[in-house]
Amino acid sequence: MSTGRISIALWIVAFVLTVILAVFQRMTGPSYPKRGRTVSTAGEEVRFRLPRSHGGPGGLEVSISPPPEIRRGVLEWRRYPTNDPWTSVSLSRGEDGHLSASVPNQPPAGKVEYRLLLDGDGGRLVVPQDEPVVARFRADVPAWVLIPHILAMFGSMLVSTRALLEVLRPSTPEPRRTVLVAMGLLMIGGLFLGPVVQKFAFGAYWTGWPNGSDLTDNKTLVAFIAWLPATILALKGRKLWAAVVVGWIVMMGIFLIPHSLRGSEMNWSEGEIKTGAVMNENLSNLAG
Numbered sequence: 001m002s003t004g005r006i007s008i009a010l011w012i013v014a015f016v017l018t019v020i021l022a023v024f025q026r027m028t029g030p031s032y033p034k035r036g037r038t039v040s041t042a043g044e045e046v047r048f049r050l051p052r053s054h055g056g057p058g059g060l061e062v063s064i065s066p067p068p069e070i071r072r073g074v075l076e077w078r079r080y081p082t083n084d085p086w087t088s089v090s091l092s093r094g095e096d097g098h099l100s101a102s103v104p105n106q107p108p109a110g111k112v113e114y115r116l117l118l119d120g121d122g123g124r125l126v127v128p129q130d131e132p133v134v135a136r137f138r139a140d141v142p143a144w145v146l147i148p149h150i151l152a153m154f155g156s157m158l159v160s161t162r163a164l165l166e167v168l169r170p171s172t173p174e175p176r177r178t179v180l181v182a183m184g185l186l187m188i189g190g191l192f193l194g195p196v197v198q199k200f201a202f203g204a205y206w207t208g209w210p211n212g213s214d215l216t217d218n219k220t221l222v223a224f225i226a227w228l229p230a231t232i233l234a235l236k237g238r239k240l241w242a243a244v245v246v247g248w249i250v251m252m253g254i255f256l257i258p259h260s261l262r263g264s265e266m267n268w269s270e271g272e273i274k275t276g277a278v279m280n281e282n283l284s285n286l287a288g
Helices: 003-027 143-167 176-202 215-236 241-255
Strands: 034-039 045-050 053-055 060-064 070-080 087-090 099-103 111-120 123-127 133-138 265-267 272-274
Touching: 003 143, 003 241, 045 060, 045 111, 045 123, 060 111, 070 099, 087 099, 099 111, 143 176, 143 241, 176 215, 215 241
Parallel strands: 053 133
Antiparallel strands: 034 045, 060 099, 070 087, 070 111, 111 123, 111 133, 265 272
């Protein structure tokens, strides 16, 4: 096989691996819609896809396609984590037959928990049945910063994966330019545009170490440190094999950590945005 075809094949493999990793990260994150299915009292299967994130103005729209025996229902919600009483909003039926209602807009980093109570001839159906859905609100992030951020982070994963495949090939030149491009994309997407996105969304540029324990910021920092040895060796013209392999394993390992875990969260009792682990305040003090 010619060198050009090998290069194209490696880019295709790198792209497929990157897409798989990116989709896995996205689907396992706390902002990805909660999907599931349950069975109504009449034995009908009810599928649902309930949002867990909302950006910009307006309320959080919640919708479900009910089985025929469901006549009406309500959306119950309250601030999270609190012992507030549940607020009920009647579900309205649209022309498409879906039942829907909205949770009122909350301040950036404010979280709510909600559930649907559907009533029909056979009784009441709670969706989801296990526990309420937790959703986080954020301010609007302009597309001019969000799209380049996403593209740069994806590009960094893609190019670093390409560098890995290159060093695994025997008797090939060191992929120094590829290593440097991967670092450049990581710095642009993660260390520059990432904080700008967070500033728009939650009002703070950086909530990772040493300012907080936001996993999204911290894992970007770890990825930078992990790829730094390969970058330095590439600049010095040294052997890259070990640094690229170790750097890629660490980078992809931390990138697989679900996005937005331990992120910004409104402390309702203090009216301030906190970052890190779920707060441990006594919920009785958060009521009201």
